[in-house]
Amino acid sequence: MTQRTTSAARARYGFDAPGIMLGLLFGGATMVLLGWAVVALTAGAARYLGMILMALGAIPLFFGLLMVLYAFAGKARTRDHILHLADLRDGDTVLDVGTGAGLLLVAAAKRNPRGTAIGIDLWSAKDLSNNAAATTLRNIAVEGVDDRAAVRTADARALPFPDAGFDRVLSLLCLHNIEDETDQRRACHEIARVLKPGGRIVIGDYVPTHRYAAAFADAGLHIVRSRPAFGIALSLMWIVVAERPADTRI
Ligand SMILES: C[S@@+](CC[C@H](N)C(=O)[O-])C[C@H]1O[C@@H](n2cnc3c(N)ncnc32)[C@H](O)[C@@H]1O
CATH class of the missing domain: 3.40.50.150 (Vaccinia Virus protein VP39)
Structure with missing residues (x-):
């Protein structure tokens, strides 16, 4: 009981630029997943497009994860x-x-x-x-x-x-x-x-x-x-x- 009261009363300092953080995480993850699906489901030149999409998506995803690491x-x-x-x-x-x-x-x-x-x-x-x-x-x-x-x-x-x-x-x-x-x-x-x-x-x-x-x-x-x-x-x-x-x- 005491423990629950203490944790409920903890100071909270929030997430910086929450809209940008979520945009980077979800935008990046969507691009990586789409790229992965293209690589898995297609053949030939389309697969290279899928790889490029994955690489491009990894950049915003990386910066979104950095923001999460900073917050925690x-x-x-x-x-x-x-x-x-x-x-x-x-x-x-x-x-x-x-x-x-x-x-x-x-x-x-x-x-x-x-x-x-x-x-x-x-x-x-x-x-x-x-x-x-x-x-x-x-x-x-x-x-x-x-x-x-x-x-x-x-x-x-x-x-x-x-x-x-x-x-x-x-x-x-x-x-x-x-x-x-x-x-x-x-x-x-x-x-x-x-x-x-x-x-x-x-x-x-x-x-x-x-x-x-x-x-x-x-x-x-x-x-x-x-x-x-x-x-x-x-x-x-x-x-x-x-x-x-x-x-x-x-
Ligand atoms: C990313 S938050 C950082 C808050 C806090 N310093 C921290 O590190 O947790 C940036 C803060 O700057 C405030 N801010 C932005 N422009 C400002 C201005 N011109 N004058 C005063 N505060 C401002 C925002 O409202 C926001 O609270």
Whole structure:
């Protein structure tokens, strides 16, 4: 009985881009099966077409399976790695941009009992399954960090916070959703703007993070690293770490 109650009350962090994941899995599997049927049931040149269909179908199927692997194993590993790189100090104020169900937000709050953590999001349903402030609030309550974690509805391109208010700004799989390059740069500048002198940014995304790094450098930050973390995420992942020099005058 106790065990059932505990598992029912587990935090859930959802599937990223669920529509794309299902499309890749079902589209790829359908092509592989069709190709296989053509190879099995026909002779001559048609068999080569079947083989080509199988090979083409294997590509989306592979990427769909990578997304499943990320959801079940890579996500938690990436969260832990980002928190490790963030090097939180007790009492830090943390912002999680595009928090979704609160993956980084809750982890930051758990590791920082005397600090505060705020997650902002637009709760886009196509970017994460069950994406809603209520899901995040539930996870915050289940993990017992409601005294120091909060959520706000806000856009990364216009953060509703004063300059230099956060010791750490974290983000995972959010910024690629801002497709317009100028808007993406604006979001990076916003993230830099709210960072305190001596503060640190850690951002993970499934696309190369060099563009984010360039925007942070442009905003006066020091780039500590911007490189792949495939082995950690078990999927496509790049992570950029940037710092605002402690002697920066705001
Ligand atoms: C793939 S989900 C990742 C959620 C969470 N960071 C995680 O790793 O589990 C991307 C999140 O970014 C949010 N998002 C997309 N564009 C945004 C924007 N311009 N401002 C704030 N959040 C945004 C989406 O609503 C979604 O919750």
